[in-house]
Structures are given as structure tokens and as C-alpha cells.
Amino acid sequence: MGSTKNDQQVHQAWFKCEKCGNIIYYREFKEVLDICQSCSYHYPLTPQRWIDCIFDEDSFEELDRQIASVDILGFAEQINYSNKLRELRSKFEQNDAIITGTVELDSQTAYVGITDSRFLMGSMGSVVGEKISRIFEYAHDAGCPVITITTSGGGARMHEGAISLMQMVKTSQAVRKYRSNGGLYISILANPTMAGVMASFAALGDIIIAEPKALIGFTGPRVIEQTIKQSLPPGFQTSEFMLQHGFVDMIVERKGMRSMLTKLVDYLWL
Amino acid sequence: MAIDPAKSLKELETPIIELEKRLNDLLEFSKRTGVNLDDKIRQLEDEIKFVVRGIYSKLTPWQRVQLARHPNRPETTDYIRLIFDDFIELKGDRYFADDPACACGLAKIGDLKLFLIGQRKGSTMEARLKYNFGSMHPEGYRKALRKMEIAEKFGLPVISFVNTPGAYPGIGAEERGQAWAIAENIFEMSDIKIPHLSIIIGEGGSGGALGICVADKLSILENAYLSVISPEGCAAILWKDSSKADLAANMLKLVPEELRKLGIIDDIIQEPAGGAHRNPSKMGEILKNYIVSTIKHLQSIPLDKLLERRWEKYRNIGKFIEEESAVAGLY
Ligand SMILES: [Zn+2]
Numbered sequence: 001m002g003s004t005k006n007d008q009q010v011h012q013a014w015f016k017c018e019k020c021g022n023i024i025y026y027r028e029f030k031e032v033l034d035i036c037q038s039c040s041y042h043y044p045l046t047p048q049r050w051i052d053c054i055f056d057e058d059s060f061e062e063l064d065r066q067i068a069s070v071d072i073l074g075f076a077e078q079i080n081y082s083n084k085l086r087e088l089r090s091k092f093e094q095n096d097a098i099i100t101g102t103v104e105l106d107s108q109t110a111y112v113g114i115t116d117s118r119f120l121m122g123s124m125g126s127v128v129g130e131k132i133s134r135i136f137e138y139a140h141d142a143g144c145p146v147i148t149i150t151t152s153g154g155g156a157r158m159h160e161g162a163i164s165l166m167q168m169v170k171t172s173q174a175v176r177k178y179r180s181n182g183g184l185y186i187s188i189l190a191n192p193t194m195a196g197v198m199a200s201f202a203a204l205g206d207i208i209i210a211e212p213k214a215l216i217g218f219t220g221p222r223v224i225e226q227t228i229k230q231s232l233p234p235g236f237q238t239s240e241f242m243l244q245h246g247f248v249d250m251i252v253e254r255k256g257m258r259s260m261l262t263k264l265v266d267y268l269w270l
Numbered sequence: 271m272a273i274d275p276a277k278s279l280k281e282l283e284t285p286i287i288e289l290e291k292r293l294n295d296l297l298e299f300s301k302r303t304g305v306n307l308d309d310k311i312r313q314l315e316d317e318i319k320f321v322v323r324g325i326y327s328k329l330t331p332w333q334r335v336q337l338a339r340h341p342n343r344p345e346t347t348d349y350i351r352l353i354f355d356d357f358i359e360l361k362g363d364r365y366f367a368d369d370p371a372c373a374c375g376l377a378k379i380g381d382l383k384l385f386l387i388g389q390r391k392g393s394t395m396e397a398r399l400k401y402n403f404g405s406m407h408p409e410g411y412r413k414a415l416r417k418m419e420i421a422e423k424f425g426l427p428v429i430s431f432v433n434t435p436g437a438y439p440g441i442g443a444e445e446r447g448q449a450w451a452i453a454e455n456i457f458e459m460s461d462i463k464i465p466h467l468s469i470i471i472g473e474g475g476s477g478g479a480l481g482i483c484v485a486d487k488l489s490i491l492e493n494a495y496l497s498v499i500s501p502e503g504c505a506a507i508l509w510k511d512s513s514k515a516d517l518a519a520n521m522l523k524l525v526p527e528e529l530r531k532l533g534i535i536d537d538i539i540q541e542p543a544g545g546a547h548r549n550p551s552k553m554g555e556i557l558k559n560y561i562v563s564t565i566k567h568l569q570s571i572p573l574d575k576l577l578e579r580r581w582e583k584y585r586n587i588g589k590f591i592e593e594e595s596a597v598a599g600l601y
Contacts, residue, residue: 064592072532072589073523126588133585156476158499158507161522162534165476165498166587169484172453173460173584180461195449196498199477203453218448218477219439223503227439237444247447 017041033254042211042254044191047099047114050149054258055112059104064134068095069127073161081159088119096127097152100135102144106262108270111139114149115197123154124197129167132201133174136185140177145184145269147261150202153215155195168200175204184269186261189216189239189248203247207264209257210239210248217242279336282325286544289318322544329493331525332516335501337493337545338472339435344550345404345472346373346388346431347397352554353561354379357386360417366446369410371401371438372482374417376426379562385421387414387482388431391472404473405438408451411481415455421464427565428466430482435500437478452481459484460584465568465576467561469539470494471546486568486580489537489560490526491553493545496534497524533587537564 014025022038029036033053034043045053051060068089071082089095097119103112113135115122124132132148139146156164179185187205189198191214199218202208210216217237225232235241242248252260293314300307329337337343350357350373359375361368370390377386390397391404406414414430421428437448459466459482468485474496490496504518505511529535539560542549568576 066592068591068593070589070591073521126590129588130590156498158504158522160589161498161532162496162524162529163532163588165480165496166534166584168453168477168480169456169460169584170587172456173581176457176460177581196477198449199452199480200456201453203450204457217444218437218452219444224439224441224444228441232441236441241445242447245445245447247450 035254040212040253042191042213044117044151045254046118047094047116047149050114051099051103051112053254054261055103055105055110056107060101060112061103062099062101063138064100064131065095067127067130069125069160071159072126072163073159084120092116092118094119096125096131097122097154097157098128098131100131103147105147105258105265108145108265109142110145110147110265111135111142112147112149115152117151117153117192120157120159121154122150122152122197123157123164124152124167124171124200125157125160125164126167128157128197129164129170132171136174136178136183140181140183145186145265146178147186147188148201148205149188149190150193150197151190152197152202153192153194153220155197155199164196168196171201172204175201179204179206184265186264188257189214191215194218194220206268208248209250209252209260210242212239212251212253214239216248277333279329279333279340282329282333286318286321286325289314289321293318319543322548326493326544330516330520331495331522332501332519334493334525335473335495335515335519337547338495340545340547342393342547343472344546344553345391345393345433347390347393348550349431349471349554349557350377350386350388352551353558354384354386360420361413363409363413363416365412366409367407369407369413371404371406371434372410372414374413377429379558382562382565383426384561384565385417385426385428386430387417387428389433389479389482391433402438404434405436406434406478406481407438407440407443408446408448411437411451411455414482415458418459418462418464418466422462425464427464427569428462428485429561429565430466430468430485432468432470432474432479432483432496433472433494434475434478435473436475437481452477455481456484460581461577463573463577465565465571467564467568469557469561470496470535475500484580484584486576487536487564488534489539489564490529490535491539491546492526492541494526495524496529497522533583 017036019041020039097116100113113132185205186207189210239251354377356378373388377384389404390401392398392401466485467487468483470490501515501519502512505514526538542552546553
């Protein structure tokens with residue numbers, strides 16, 4: 001995945017864009033929020049980096065950091081889910097594929113949930129389901145907007161079986177309760193947002209924003225190709241495709257995200 | 271009798287089919303010639319019962335998945351005929367099309383008026399193609415929701431039959447927002463103000479199933495399953511080998527007893543010996559009784575309490591620990 005490369009390359013002065021091969025200077029790359037200036041490919045961001053890029057400086061306060069998954073199904077015997085979790089936890093110093101907390105956006109407090117594609121493809125199991133549900137409950141009590149940013153190619157996490165599937169219900173009903181009580185929910189779809197995450201809370205924003213050229217949809221493109229036995233048209237399941245078909249409100253480039261969110265909150269909330 | 275877990279269901283069923291053929295031959299011979307073979311016939315019938323019980327009581331999860339997909343397994347179309355005294359189908363999503371993979375309509379058992387939503391698979395090849403083997407498009411989910419809202423408005427309890435390998439994977443389905451259609455159904459069903467009983471009658475394929483089954487009671491037939499991913503799909507991801515589906519089926523804990531332990535399934539409905547396909551009319555009768563008593567029970571619960579219970583059930587599904595030491599792999 002592109003995101004991990006960025007971190008490894010901290011000490012390198014330059015690297016080649018993995019999409020277009022253009023030479024990118026690392027310091028410039030960070031200044032323009034991890035976007036290739038030649039092909040405008042938006043490199044995936046870690047949750048921490050998202051927070052730094054969008055919200056008021058040092059305003060983030062993490063919530064529910066202590067919630068961790070367990071090997072519900074005993075996948076351990078076959079593929080060592082517990083070991084995998086342990087390995088990822090120490091590597092990224094976080095328990096699962098999501099960070100939640102409060103931020104300030106132009107001094108307005110908001111609750112955020114940001115999935116992490118480095119962690120089992122940002123898939124949703126019990127922890128993601130619980131933490132997402134909780135931010136909607138907290139935001140309801142506090143009277144604040146909710147913003148989620150999803151990079152989840154994995155959808156519902158298969159390692160937790162049907163429990164993961166039920167997280168789709170758990171999160172969707174949390175959105176429902178929150179929104180029907182007047183809450184403002186903005187969902188930002190980053191690359192990629194697919195399957196069980198896309199088919200639950202991520203699709204349920206009052207406003208849905210996509211990053212340019214993100215992969216967005218339900219079924220993965222390879223599975224569709226195998227099923228219909230033909231290749232997919234260019235641009236299929238991109239943000240632009242979803243905009244054209246009416247499923248997102250707008251596409252916003254990373255550098256414009258902060259100001260757009262500020263405006264939306266101003267119009268709808270303040 | 272030990273069951274070979276590697277055997278496909280078809281192989282397992284072969285001895286039964288042979289015994290049944292012998293029984294038919296005997297019956298026919300006896301009828302044609304007038305020779306009394308009653309003793310022999312009874313003996314053979316007992317033997318079949320014994321073999322059936324032996325085979326079906328010890329199926330592996332993968333063999334049960336195959337049973338859930340059995341080509342002769344009764345499906346929504348059969349149950350409409352077997353269970354309900356009347357059915358008026360209501361078609362179309364009012365936006366794009368009518369998705370035949372999902373039957374919606376007014377249904378009656380005696381005096382009990384219901385609203386039926388059922389994923390249809392079809393029993394002939396022609397019907398299966400028409401119904402996309404039970405895989406719904408976004409217009410199917412939107413139809414189901416629109417009709418559920420009619421049920422809500424006019425006070426008809428909803429009964430849904432789940433039987434799908436998954437939501438349809440295709441270009442049109444994505445163009446029309448498959449993910450959005452499923453999400454919006456889940457969103458609305460979690461708070462729809464009418465009792466809803468959902469029964470998984472065969473395959474409960476992931477989000478495709480979830481798009482119609484958020485209910486007050488989620489029940490399942492003995493040889494049906496619910497899974498986040500198909501066993502073949504899971505095996506393909508884990509081992510790049512879909513033939514290891516039997517291993518994946520064990521791991522996914524997708525059979526009814528496991529699902530009940532996880533708090534997902536409320537009731538498991540027993541099937542006739544050897545599975546629903548061996549006695550569809552008996553299965554229909556069992557389901558009919560179950561539906562009538564369960565709907566009556568749900569109707570007796572005050573609506574606000576019903577909605578609260580529905581919400582609580584899904585709020586509490588999930589297993590995790592909450593301790594600081596878990597962070598960064600310290601435990
Ligand atoms: Zn580039």
C-alpha cells in the first residue's frame with residue numbers, strides 16, 4: 001500500500017510516484033498534503049495525518065483508545081488472527097483500524113472517526129463498529145457534528161465472521177438515531193471505500209464528499225469482472241463515476257477539504 | 271456412520287437416491303403384479319430413514335452450505351404456495367425497474383394479514399436466470415423498502431425470507447448505487463414501526479441478505495447459513511484457493527448453532543429429516559406454524575418496547591475488550 005511507503009521514506013529526499021513515475025521531492029510532497037503534483041494522485045493518509053491536514057492544530061483528543069478486538073471465532077488456528085492483531089497493534093501503536101476523538105474545526109468541536117487502511121485494509125469488525133457507534137452517541141449528547149473519513153477496502157472484516165456483518169446494522173442505526181435528532185453528519189470517502197463500510201455508515205452522511213479518483217463502490221472490481229466476464233469501463237467505481245451517478249455531493253481535493261468542511265458546518269450547524 | 275468431510279453433498283446423497291429408486295421399483299412391481307411386498311417395502315423405508323438420519327445429523331459446515339444451496343431446496347416461490355392462503359404481488363421501485371429477485375406483496379395465513387418480502391431463486395433454470403439466482407439489484411432493495419413503508423403505514427407485520435448468495439455484482443448495480451441501497455434499507459429497517467420477522471431459508475449472503483433482514487426476530491432454518499463472505503471467497507482470499515471452502519466454512523462459524531451463540535440468530539427452525547428438500551410440504555407446515563405464533567407474539571409487544579428491543583439487540587452485537595494494556599500489543 002502506498003501509505004506505508006511514505007513513512008519509510010521520511011529520510012529520503014525524493015522518490016518516484018507509484019502511479020506516474022514522476023520524481024517527487026519529499027518535503028514538497030508533504031507540503032501539498034501527499035499529492036503527486038504531476039498526476040494528482042492522492043496518496044492514502046494515516047488517521048493522524050488526516051487530522052493534521054484538516055483540523056485545528058493540536059485540537060485532537062482521542063477517545064476509546066483502549067477498545068481492542070478479540071479472536072471471536074478462533075481464527076487463530078488457521079491464520080493466526082490474534083498474532084496478526086498483536087503485530088499490527090505494536091507496529092502502528094493503535095488497537096484497530098480506526099481512530100476516534102474530538103477535534104476543533106475553526107474552533108467548532110466535532111466528533112471524528114477515521115479508518116486506517118494499513119490495518120487489515122481498514123475493515124470493520126467489532127472495534128470499528130463500536131467506536132463509530134459511540135461517536136454518534138457522544139456527538140448527540142454534546143450537540144456536535146460528526147465527520148467520518150473512510151479508507152476501507154476490506155469492508156466488513158471476515159476474521160470476525162457474521163459479527164462484522166452486524167456492525168453494519170449497529171453503525172447505521174447509530175447514524176439514524178443521531179440524524180433523526182437533528183445531528184449533522186458529513187461522510188468523507190477516501191481511497192478506497194468499499195463493501196460493508198460503504199454499504200453502512202459511510203453512505204449515510206447528510207453530506208457525502210469524495211476525494212478525487214478514489215475507488216468507491218460495493219463489490220470489488222475484480223469480483224465484478226469475474227462475474228460478468230468482461231473488462232470494466234475506464235473510470236468505473238471512481239469518485240467521478242459516483243458523482244456522475246448521483247451518489248456523492250461533491251468531490252473535494254485534499255487541500256480544499258478544511259475550508260469546505262468549515263463552510264458546510266457554518267451553513268448547516270452554526 | 272462416519273461422514274467424510276471431503277465428500278460433496280451430492281456424493282453423500284447418492285446412496286439415499288439409490289435406495290429410494292429401489293423402493294420405487296418395489297412399489298411399482300408390487301402394484302403391477304399384485305404381489306404383496308409390504309414387509310420388504312417397510313424394511314426398505316426403515317433403512318432409508320436410518321441412512322438419512324445418519325447422514326444429515328453429522329454434516330460438516332461446508333456440507334450444510336451445500337444443503338442450503340441444494341437445487342431442490344424449497345425457496346420463496348414454493349413457500350408462497352405452501353404457506354399462504356393468498357398472495358398479491360406488488361411490483362416496482364417507482365424509479366427504475368421491478369427486480370424479480372425479490373417478491374413483495376400482501377399475504378394471508380387464515381385471518382392473519384402480513385406483508386411478505388422474499389428473495390426468490392427460482393426452481394427451473396429459466397426462473398433462476400430471471401431471478402439472477404437470488405441476487406438483488408439496487409432497485410430490488412429500493413422496492414423492498416418502499417413496500418415495507420406501505421406495510422408500516424397500513425399496519426401489516428412484515429415477514430421476510432432471506433435466500434441470496436449476495437447482492438448482485440455488476441456494472442448496472444454499481445451505477446445505481448448498490449452500497450447506498452443496502453445502507454438505506456438497513457438505516458430505515460432499524461426503526462420501521464411495525465413488527466418484522468425475518469427468516470433465513472437458505473443462503474444468507476452477506477450485505478445482500480442484510481439489505482432485507484434487520485428485524486425484531488432473525489430466525490434461520492436448520493440447514494441455512496449466514497456469512498460475511500462466501501466460504502469460497504474467504505478461501506480464495508486466505509489461501510488463494512477456493513477449493514479450500516470447507517476449511518473456510520468451519521472458520522466462519524456460519525451454521526445456525528454458532529450464529530445463535532454469537533447473539534445474531536434468535537430461533538433455529540428444525541427441518542424435516544434429511545432437510546427441507548426431502549419434504550417441502552412438511553417444511554411449509556412447520557414454517558406456517560412458526561410464522562403465525564411468532565408474529566402474534568411480536569404483535570403483543572407494545573411498539574415502543576419492540577423498537578427499543580430491536581435497537582438494543584444490534585447495539586450489543588460485538589466482542590471486544592476495553593483495557594489500556596491492550597494498546598500497542600502489550601497484552
Ligand atoms: Zn504521480
